[in-house]
Structures are given as C-alpha cells and as structure tokens.
Amino acid sequence: MTDTTDEFTTTVYYEEDAEQKHIEDKTVAILGYGSQGHAHALNLHESGVDVVVGLRPDSSSRSDAEDAGLDVTTPAEAASQGDVVSLLIPDTVQPDVYEQAVEPNLEAGDTLQFAHGFNIHYNQIQPPEDVDVTMVAPKSPGHLVRRNYERDQGTPALLAVYQDATDEAVNEGLAYAKAIGCARAGVLETTFQEEVESDLFGEQAILCGGITSLVKHGYETLVDNGYSPEAAYFECLNEMKLIVDLMYEGGLAEMWNSVSDTAEYGGLSRGDEILDDHVRENMEETLEQVQNGEFAREWVLENKANRPGYTQLREAEKNHEIEEVGERLRALFAWSDE
Ligand SMILES: NC(=O)c1ccc[n+]([C@@H]2O[C@H](COP(=O)([O-])OP(=O)(O)OC[C@H]3O[C@@H](n4cnc5c(N)ncnc54)[C@H](O)[C@@H]3O)[C@@H](O)[C@H]2O)c1
Ligand SMILES: CC(C)(O)[C@@H](O)C(=O)O
Ligand SMILES: [Mg+2]
Ligand SMILES: [Mg+2]
Numbered sequence: 310m311t312d313t314t315d316e317f318t319t320t321v322y323y324e325e326d327a328e329q330k331h332i333e334d335k336t337v338a339i340l341g342y343g344s345q346g347h348a349h350a351l352n353l354h355e356s357g358v359d360v361v362v363g364l365r366p367d368s369s370s371r372s373d374a375e376d377a378g379l380d381v382t383t384p385a386e387a388a389s390q391g392d393v394v395s396l397l398i399p400d401t402v403q404p405d406v407y408e409q410a411v412e413p414n415l416e417a418g419d420t421l422q423f424a425h426g427f428n429i430h431y432n433q434i435q436p437p438e439d440v441d442v443t444m445v446a447p448k449s450p451g452h453l454v455r456r457n458y459e460r461d462q463g464t465p466a467l468l469a470v471y472q473d474a475t476d477e478a479v480n481e482g483l484a485y486a487k488a489i490g491c492a493r494a495g496v497l498e499t500t501f502q503e504e505v506e507s508d509l510f511g512e513q514a515i516l517c518g519g520i521t522s523l524v525k526h527g528y529e530t531l532v533d534n535g536y537s538p539e540a541a542y543f544e545c546l547n548e549m550k551l552i553v554d555l556m557y558e559g560g561l562a563e564m565w566n567s568v569s570d571t572a573e574y575g576g577l578s579r580g581d582e583i584l585d586d587h588v589r590e591n592m593e594e595t596l597e598q599v600q601n602g603e604f605a606r607e608w609v610l611e612n613k614a615n616r617p618g619y620t621q622l623r624e625a626e627k628n629h630e631i632e633e634v635g636e637r638l639r640a641l642f643a644w645s646d647e
Contacts, residue, residue, distance in 0.1 A: 319497065321495045321498070322468070322483055322486075322496040323493075324493060326483060327483035327484055327487035328480065329488060330484070331477065331484035332488060333357070333358065335393055336359045336392050337360050337391060337392070337395060338362075338387035338390060338394045338395065339353070339362050339395050339397055340384050340394065340397060340411070341364070341399075342362055342371075343398070343399075343451070344450060345397045345454065346395075347373070347374070347377075348452065349395060349451075349489050353485070353489060360380070361386075361390050361391060362374045362379050362380065363382060363383060363387025385409070385411075388410050388414035392420065393422050394415070395423075395424070396411070396421070396422065396424075400425060400427045401608070401609075401612045403428050407428075407434050415436070415437065417439035417440065418439070418474065420440060420475075420481060421441070422485065423443070423446070424444065424446050425508060426446070426471070426505040427509075427605065429442060430502055433609070438474065439474050440472065441472060441474050441477070442478075443468070443470050443482040444467070444469040444471070444482075445467075445486045445491065446466055446469070446508065447491060448465045448466060454489060462490070462494070464490065464494055466486050466489075467503075467504045468496045469482075469498070470482065483496060509599045510595060510599050513595055514596075520549070521626075528541045528542065528546065531544065531545070539638060541631075545631075555567050
C-alpha cells in the first residue's frame, strides 16, 4: 500500500440513497454516442431525465440516436442546453472538444461530468471554479451498462467529486448514477485519483492487457507443442468466459466448487508458479507508471504523433492466429447468426 491510498473512502450507495429529483429538472447533455455515450443517453432518457446528445454533424451515430428517440444537436449546442454536460467521447479528444465546444458554454452552477478522470487528474482539462466537476464511472464496458439496465439489473460505478461549487454535487452525481442503473449494483464514493489510477492499472494489468496476454501465451504454448489450434482456442479463450462467469456469480469459491478436484488442486498448486513474483513486480512497475504520470505522458504524446505505436500494436493483435481460429469456430456455433 502506498501513502496515497490513506485518503480513499469506501462509502457505497444504493437505490434508496439516491433521489432522482436532483437531476429531474435539469437537462443532461451527453457528448458522444459510443460505448458509454449511448448507454448513458438511453438509460437516462428511459429513466425520465431530459437528455440532449451532442454529436459532430458528420457523426455516423446521429441516425442511431435519433431513431432511439433522442434529441441530437452539435456538441456546442448540447453543452449550451445542458445543465449537466457529460463528456463521453474518447479521453484523447476530450481536451480539444472541451476547449472548443464546452468551456464557452459552461455557466456558473453547471456540472461537468466524466466517466473517467484521466483529463482532470493529469491536468489536460482545467475547468472554471464556478462549476461542479463530477464523475460517474461505471466499472463495466458501456454496452453492458445498457444491457444490464434493459434487464432490470445494474453495473457498479465509482462516484467522485473534484469540485463542488453548488454543494449539490454528490446528490446530483448519485441521481445520475441511479438513472443509468448503477445504484442497483452499488455506487462507491471515491476520488478522481483513485478512479484514474485503479482503472488504468486494472485495464492494463488484468482486464484488458493481462487477460489477453495470458490467453495468447496459453494458446501459443499448446499450439507450439503440437496441439490443435481449435482445442487451444476452446481451452484458453472460450472457456475463460465460462470460468469467469462463475467467479462473477459467486466469487472464487463458486468457480473452485464447480471444477473438478483435479482442476482445483492443479490450479491452486500451479497458478502461482505461472504468475509468480515476477508478475507481481511487473504489476508494481505498471502501477508506478500510472501513479507518476509516465503512462499518461506516453499516451498523450502517442496521440500527438498520430498513434504510430498504437496502430502497430492493434495490427499485430488483429493478425494473431487465435483471431482467425476463433472467428471460424464461433461462426459454427449452433446459435450463431453469422
Ligand atoms: N468504453 C467503456 O466501456 C468505458 C468504461 C468506463 C469509462 N469509460 C470512459 O468513458 C469515456 C468515453 O469512452 P468510450 O469508450 O465510451 O468512447 P467511444 O470511443 O466509444 O466514443 C465514441 C464517440 O465519441 C465521438 N467522438 C469521437 N471523436 C470525436 C471528436 N473529435 N469530437 C466529437 N465527438 C467525437 C464519436 O462520434 C462517438 O460518438 C472515456 O472517458 C472513457 O475512459 C469508457
Ligand atoms: C471497460 C473498462 C476497461 O473498464 C474501461 O475502464 C475502459 O477504459 O474502457
Ligand atoms: Mg474501467
Ligand atoms: Mg478505463
């Protein structure tokens, strides 16, 4: 544990703690209609909140949003109409869009709302002092924020207040979180610092980076030793979801309970040999790069240079053999509609 965690809080709010009245008489401008944007816009709208979506005139999402019954206008006009302006466009474009479309349209007492704190924490956006600056960060991909809401379920979220000009920031943030379905699962009060550092660490080391590397290493080990690509795909990627589903439902115990004693003993005795102390040291290093701003600097510069490294990494991932094998096998699933 580093010293920085001393200030972190752990209050968790649920449905009964949030009152929608704190957002009901307001207009929420949702800038962007991508993964989080479409989910927040549709969930807020269906919860009875007044929503306007801000998109570039040439945006391919415009007709989707309009077909869903949402009001769509430009980012600047939406920011001007909104009492709450939710920046749900990619982190890398937020500073420019903020400067051009949002800042000139922010009025005292408005709320600037985020789903991730990168640009505030790393000082890429510096809002005026007379607005609230809040964050409702679902701990989930946006498409599942939407899917869970539609199924009367919810996804947990983090709530943080960077600036409270109105003394209403927490109540309003909670109301927003409730309206997108997050209070059904739990809204954890935190700081922008904790959200940013834990989110970046989690997606790099575990959720996105760690898991894909683990899958690829496992697949390559089997295939390089003469096992069939199909068997390797099912073993290392497809079954990952089924195993993780059990952990999601009932923790590690439910997964261990469902697998054989042979798998349980093999997993318990070999897991830490595979992911050994070196992995822990690498994780510490990854976290440090997040905490000291090295990752953020690299990512900002990568974008300024037009993403050469990112493009190369994306291409290599796309061309990995497991993708071709998986596409072929998934198309043959009985329930596939491809
Ligand atoms: N993707 C997730 O599931 C997820 C989860 C938690 C938090 N977040 C955070 O939510 C925010 C939005 O991320 P996302 O992944 O939903 O975004 P996204 O990449 O899905 O956003 C795409 C949307 O942004 C719009 N857009 C792109 N460039 C634009 C520009 N230059 N000007 C105006 N609009 C532009 C597109 O038209 C589209 O509507 C980020 O802060 C991200 O960190 C995302
Ligand atoms: C869905 C994630 C990985 O949790 C989110 O943090 C993101 O950046 O997309
Ligand atoms: Mg995340
Ligand atoms: Mg993230």
